[in-house]
Amino acid sequence: MNTPAAQTLHDPASRGRLLLTLLMLALLWPGLQLSELDLSVLFAGDSASAMAQFVAGFWPLAHDGEFLRLLWRATLETLAMATAGMALALLLALPAALLATRALSLSALSRGGRPGWVGQLLRWPVRGLLIVLRSVPEIVWALLLVRALGLGPGAGVLAIAITYSGMLGKVYSEIFESVDLRPARALLAAGSSRLAAFFYGVLPNAAGELISYGLYRWECALRASVVMGFVGAGGLGQQVDLSLRMFAGGEVASILLVFLVLVLVADLLSRLLRWLLV
Amino acid sequence: MKLTLSGVGLSHAAGPRVLDALDLHIEAGERVAIIGPSGAGKTTLLRLLATALQADCGQFSLHDGDPWRLSARARQRLRSRIGLIHQAPPLPPRQRVVTAVAAGRLGQWSLARSLLNLLYPLDSVGVRDTLARLDLADKLFARCDQLSGGQLQRVGIARVLYQQPELILADEPVSAMDPRLADHTLAVLVHEAQARSVTLVASLHAVELALAHFPRVVGLREGRIVFDRSASDIAPDELAALYANEQLDAPQFIPPPVNPLLRC
Amino acid sequence: MKGNRFANLAVLLLLVVTVVLSFRFLDMNLAELFSAEGLRQMGDYASGFSNPDFFPQHLSAIGRGALETLAMSAIGTLLAALLGLLMALAAAGRHGLLARMASRFVLNALRSVPELVWAALMVLAAGLGPNAGTLALALHTTGVLGRLYAEALENTPAAPTDSLCLAGSGRCAAFCYGTLPNIWPQLVAYGLYRWENNIRMASILGFVGAGGLGQMLYVNLSLFQEARAATVILAMLALVLGVDALSSRVRQRWVTA
Numbered sequence: 001m002n003t004p005a006a007q008t009l010h011d012p013a014s015r016g017r018l019l020l021t022l023l024m025l026a027l028l029w030p031g032l033q034l035s036e037l038d039l040s041v042l043f044a045g046d047s048a049s050a051m052a053q054f055v056a057g058f059w060p061l062a063h064d065g066e067f068l069r070l071l072w073r074a075t076l077e078t079l080a081m082a083t084a085g086m087a088l089a090l091l092l093a094l095p096a097a098l099l100a101t102r103a104l105s106l107s108a109l110s111r112g113g114r115p116g117w118v119g120q121l122l123r124w125p126v127r128g129l130l131i132v133l134r135s136v137p138e139i140v141w142a143l144l145l146v147r148a149l150g151l152g153p154g155a156g157v158l159a160i161a162i163t164y165s166g167m168l169g170k171v172y173s174e175i176f177e178s179v180d181l182r183p184a185r186a187l188l189a190a191g192s193s194r195l196a197a198f199f200y201g202v203l204p205n206a207a208g209e210l211i212s213y214g215l216y217r218w219e220c221a222l223r224a225s226v227v228m229g230f231v232g233a234g235g236l237g238q239q240v241d242l243s244l245r246m247f248a249g250g251e252v253a254s255i256l257l258v259f260l261v262l263v264l265v266a267d268l269l270s271r272l273l274r275w276l277l278v
Numbered sequence: 279m280k281l282t283l284s285g286v287g288l289s290h291a292a293g294p295r296v297l298d299a300l301d302l303h304i305e306a307g308e309r310v311a312i313i314g315p316s317g318a319g320k321t322t323l324l325r326l327l328a329t330a331l332q333a334d335c336g337q338f339s340l341h342d343g344d345p346w347r348l349s350a351r352a353r354q355r356l357r358s359r360i361g362l363i364h365q366a367p368p369l370p371p372r373q374r375v376v377t378a379v380a381a382g383r384l385g386q387w388s389l390a391r392s393l394l395n396l397l398y399p400l401d402s403v404g405v406r407d408t409l410a411r412l413d414l415a416d417k418l419f420a421r422c423d424q425l426s427g428g429q430l431q432r433v434g435i436a437r438v439l440y441q442q443p444e445l446i447l448a449d450e451p452v453s454a455m456d457p458r459l460a461d462h463t464l465a466v467l468v469h470e471a472q473a474r475s476v477t478l479v480a481s482l483h484a485v486e487l488a489l490a491h492f493p494r495v496v497g498l499r500e501g502r503i504v505f506d507r508s509a510s511d512i513a514p515d516e517l518a519a520l521y522a523n524e525q526l527d528a529p530q531f532i533p534p535p536v537n538p539l540l541r542c
Numbered sequence: 543m544k545g546n547r548f549a550n551l552a553v554l555l556l557l558v559v560t561v562v563l564s565f566r567f568l569d570m571n572l573a574e575l576f577s578a579e580g581l582r583q584m585g586d587y588a589s590g591f592s593n594p595d596f597f598p599q600h601l602s603a604i605g606r607g608a609l610e611t612l613a614m615s616a617i618g619t620l621l622a623a624l625l626g627l628l629m630a631l632a633a634a635g636r637h638g639l640l641a642r643m644a645s646r647f648v649l650n651a652l653r654s655v656p657e658l659v660w661a662a663l664m665v666l667a668a669g670l671g672p673n674a675g676t677l678a679l680a681l682h683t684t685g686v687l688g689r690l691y692a693e694a695l696e697n698t699p700a701a702p703t704d705s706l707c708l709a710g711s712g713r714c715a716a717f718c719y720g721t722l723p724n725i726w727p728q729l730v731a732y733g734l735y736r737w738e739n740n741i742r743m744a745s746i747l748g749f750v751g752a753g754g755l756g757q758m759l760y761v762n763l764s765l766f767q768e769a770r771a772a773t774v775i776l777a778m779l780a781l782v783l784g785v786d787a788l789s790s791r792v793r794q795r796w797v798t799a
Contacts (some may be wrong), residue, residue: 009402011376012419014617016395027616034613035676036753042677047711054666080564086563138776139658139746143763148587153568213600227658237658244662260654273659276553330708358710366699370723381719385710392715441709 028164056128057249067251070239071258078235078262081153081228082221085160090214092161093168100126101173101183103202127173134168142228156233171213179205208278217272222266226259237263279477280306281327281361286336287501288326288434296322297501300336306444309471311492311509312481319501320481321365323426324447325364327352327479328362340445341497358385361443365450367434371423375414379405380420382441408431408440411466427454431464431534439470446471448480452487464491485517511516590768591775598772603758604777611754611781614747615670615740618679623733625680631717633688634695641781642655645688653685661747672753679747687736694728695721731793736788746776755781 016057092186100123102108106114138159178199184201203250208218235258243251281304286299296319304310312320325331326338329345340343340360361382369378376399384392394400402418409415412432422430431454438446451467452460464480470492471478474542482488489496489509497504499519504520505512631637632645660678668674703720707713748756755778764772 009406009418011402013374013397014398021397029611031613031617034610035617036671036673037617037676038668039677054663055704056582080567083561083564084568087564089750130780131783135779135786136775137742137778137782139749140759141777143749143759144587148584148718152630162543223656227656230658230662240659240662240673244666256655256659263654273553277550310659328708354707354710355708357708359711360707362705364705368699368705368720370702370720372726373719377719377723380707381706381711384706384712384715384719387715389712389715392711393718396718503752519596 006178023111031208054247054249057247058253060250061252061254062248062250067254071236071254073259074234074236074239074255075262076230077153078225079235081156081225081233081235082160082218085157085225086164086214086218086221088157088161089164089168089217093164093172094247096126096165096169097172098194099122099123100130100169100196101176102162103173103184104174104188104198106194109185109189130166130169130173132150134163134170136163137159137222139228139231142233143231146232151174151232151234151238153234156225156235159228159233160224163224164217164221168214168217172210175206175209176202179209190196211277212274213235215273219263219266219270223263279426280304281341281477282339284337286326286333286338290332291436297326297333300501300503302496302503302506304477306477307475309468309478309492310480310493310494311488312496312498313483313485313488313520314481314498314504315523317500318498320498321449322500322501324362324481327445328360328447329357330362334428335375339498348541354385354527358441359443360445360447361438361441363434363438363446363448363451363504365431365453367430367437369422369433371421373422375417375420375422375425376402376405376407378433379408379436379440382437382439385441401519404438405436408436411439412436412463417532431455431520435463435467439467442474443476445477446479448478449510450481450483453483457484461487461490468492523540559720569642572603582732587768593769594772594776595767596767596773600773603773607755607758607774608777608781609747611744611756612741614675614752614754615679615737615744618676618741618744619683619733619737621676621680622683622736623729624689625684626691626786627729629672629688630691633692636695646692649688649692650687651688652681655682657682657743658745658750662750665751670751670753670757674750675744675747675752675754678739678752679744683736683740687732690732691725691729694725694732698724709725734792738785740781741785745781 003014035107056267077165082122098104102115102123105115105119105123107119109112141159141162142155146152147154147160149158179202183205187197191199225235226237226240229235229239230241232238236255240252240255240259243255281302283300283302286297286300287295289295292443302322312460314320315441326359327340329340332346335457338346341356341499345356348356350507375542376416377396380395380399380401382518387395388444391400399405407416409418412435414432414436417425417429417433424435431451435451438448446467448467452463464482467480468478470476480488480492493508495509495512496506497516499520505516572781626649629645629649632641633649636715657678660681661675664677664681664777668677699723700721702724703716706716708719711719744754744756746756748754748758749758751760755774759771759774759778762768762774
């Protein structure tokens with residue numbers, strides 16, 4: 001080659017990368033300002049010592065009998081909240097999922113799986129409702145319900161029921177659509193009712209996934225129950241909130257420990273149930 | 279860079295000896311080919327020379343001493359002067375050729391420069407010139423998963439050339455290329471080594487290529503050096519003995535094909 | 543379903559009994575709750591929300607709150623991605639067995655504590671405001687992302703990095719050139735997925751004083767300003783729905799590439 005080498009070659013990816021880098025830098029500055037990020041509070045002088053003192057108060061763990069009884073009751077309350085909330089959620093979610101799913105659509109039989117526009121139109125409100133129900137965080141519902149119904153686990157149960165019915169409903173309707181639909185379609189084509197087609201055609205195949213997801217959501221509900229306690233819905237969360245306000249480090253540590261154990265036990269339990277049933 | 283092996287041996291964990299009692303001396307600037315049947319230990323030998331593996335007996339001298347006596351940092355500096363061309367280049371599929379080749383100089387660049395190069399290729403002209411010598415200049419900004427096997431091998435070679443080492447160890451560098459391209463690429467590699475007086479040790483499957491491009495050929499079989507002489511002095515029956523394979527060479531009885539048409 | 547029918551039925555029966563016991567334990571009287579009186583009470587409370595406050599002043603406060611929430615989630619997730627990647631290197635075993643066990647323990651501890659508890663702790667350390675929320679999200683998400691990143695690292699071949707180290711490269715540069723290109727799509731995908739989740743979380747961390755829309759909602763409800771609270775809830779809803787829609791688009795475009 002006789003021509004002298006070019007100064008630099010044009011890299012086709014350079015423009016995109018430069019723009020992306022500039023964009024990220026441009027967003028980083030206001031981001032840092034708005035979030036008021038300040039890592040030094042974890043290490044610096046007096047706040048560190050306030051937190052260090054608090055953390056030092058974690059030991060010894062509170063273990064007097066009165067407190068342990070309180071803790072036991074709070075744990076049971078949390079468990080009951082999660083279970084009752086899930087039960088209600090299932091009660092609402094299953095019918096909603098049946099309404100929203102395209103698996104039982106009669107008009108889809110002749111269209112290779114996609115319902116006609118009337119079918120889509122009628123399913124839309126149910127789907128929309130499920131999306132709205134699951135998009136508002138459950139703790140917001142808890143906050144509102146505590147003010148409506150007073151402190152205590154009732155608010156938590158309803159909050160879980162509302163939010164999780166949305167989540168379960170949407171995912172269940174998708175699970176119905178994702179299994180092999182030929183048995184159900186065959187039943188529908190032969191003239192059986194939609195409910196029968198569901199029970200004999202869809203449910204046997206989908207049951208495993210339904211149970212699996214349900215158990216996973218129950219574990220999430222358990223954690224959510226603790227979180228909702230912070231706004232007064234009872235259980236372990238409310239206890240942590242109370243102990244934090246009183247700066248009782250030992251109590252907070254005990255409750256956190258119990259919570260960790262609870263989460264572990266719930267994980268094992270759900271795996272056991274999954275193994276037994278699925 | 280010169281290297282010397284005396285009585286070097288190596289076994290894999292609790293396994294048979296892969297290399298046994300090797301005596302080899304290569305002067306700086308020499309070009310040596312290593313040939314032998316599959317499983318002879320060619321790759322292991324090259325990895326040993328590249329200081330990727332450590333011998334369990336014998337003496338190994340690289341440049342001016344045993345590399346394993348050096349501190350880890352000194353050994354890393356030594357390694358940046360050795361270039362190992364892999365048979366199957368370990369290149370990330372999503373990486374672009376310009377970055378993959380530039381990675382050859384990571385041992386010589388500061389960390390800041392290396393990281394900056396990741397975002398924006400700083401020496402794309404240098405990389406392109408290296409690729410041009412291997413007829414791959416047009417693939418400068420292509421992604422590695424868009425290349426064929428032969429092209430990937432050439433990118434691997436380009437990376438080592440870009441590194442500008444004093445010792446090039448090539449493990450079957452042209453195995454994925456068609457015979458004409460393999461011959462051409464090997465010629466380029468040898469030319470580069472000669473131009474910069476770099477020691478070149480290459481293991482090859484194709485014996486004709488070894489005899490054509492390398493003045494000195496070493497035969498390796500079952501981990502032992504069978505012969506080590508200049509290419510013109512090697513007799514055909516020595517090559518046959520090197521590649522002898524009892525299982526494949528035994529006379530087999532092949533029944534004559536039955537022609538069904540004759541049966542009517 | 544596997545297993546014999548008897549066992550399955552027994553387990554299901556047990557579950558039903560547990561549910562009934564739960565309701566009894568909580569002493570929830572659903573009938574009373576949904577009775578005419580109960581519904582009327584809830585209806586009264588709900589009616590306070592039926593007229594959301596759309597005054598410009600409040601709307602701009604909400605706007606700022608929403609930006610604060612977004613910033614908290616973004617910076618928190620970014621910080622967590624960086625820290626998580628560092629810890630993932632140790633957790634994937636690249637620095638030895640002891641480091642692996644130690645980092646896995648720390649990551650598990652970080653992610654087991656819910657974000658809200660972290661937020662409450664951070665409010666103690668950093669005071670009220672979005673800093674506490676950002677730090678809380680960063681700490682919790684480091685645990686989650688660290689574990690996901692470690693799994694991605696374990697499933698990636700080490701050959702590219704090893705061959706670069708063999709050519710004299712330093713460990714950091716070899717990692718960036720050899721391993722990072724392979725795991726980059728997963729890093730980004732997991733990061734975006736957690737960011738989406740963190741936006742949801744960020745909006746409620748404010749309940750313990752950690753800034754954003756959550757803090758506004760808490761304050762409005764405490765002052766019995768239901769009309770304003772209604773607007774905040776609508777804003778939260780809009781934020782969550784918007785992020786859901788955007789992220790499914792981004793995921794389709796980028797992660798499949």
